[in-house]
Amino acid sequence: AQSVTQLGSHVSVSEGALVLLRCNYSSSVPPYLFWYVQYPNQGLQLLLKYTTGATLVKGINGFEAEFKKSETSFHLTKPSAHMSDAAEYFCAVSDSTSYDKVIFGPGTSLSVIP
């Protein structure tokens, strides 16, 4: 069965500092991996996804994530945090055995300090 863990339910960074949000997954077959962002009182928006190919994936708003099979990780980074990045971030996993289903992690709330 697939699962996702996100280390740190809440992360605070200073404006302009590096953003690092951690995600580890469990999957018995090669995974598809996603990061979604949720702003207050809004739905989720896809930031980026990894399916196959290049392990470093670039997404919207300057975010990127690297798939590391040996570490079963898919951490999300952004070189310089902006106030508008404050939101809830969800890592999610799916694979070829769960055709329509995406399993979401518990989420990490990102705060950006001026």
Next chain:
Amino acid sequence: DAMVIQNPRYQVTQFGKPVTLSCSQTLNHNVMYWYQQKSSQAPKLLFHYYDKDFNNEADTPDNFQSRRPNTSFCFLDIRSPGLGDAAMYLCATSRDRGNLYEQYFGPGTRLTVT
């Protein structure tokens, strides 16, 4: 702009009083999903439609039903809401089946049960 619309954004109902939440989409997507998201938790898939084909998650309570009268609309019916059903309900769509297709989320309906 093509989008996923949910009405109402906020819904208050009484314990045991049936309630219906609405979702419409202008994307002409084949798949529509309903998720339940409780406070500070990950979204949990309740069910989805692939065209007219209804797919229920095994752990979705019978209290939750869904209807999709046409491609554009999908409804979530809660037959007898309990206090534990208070949550944000998210509707999402995707162009086709399969976890490689991005899901587009609506802004959600926050349900309060009194």
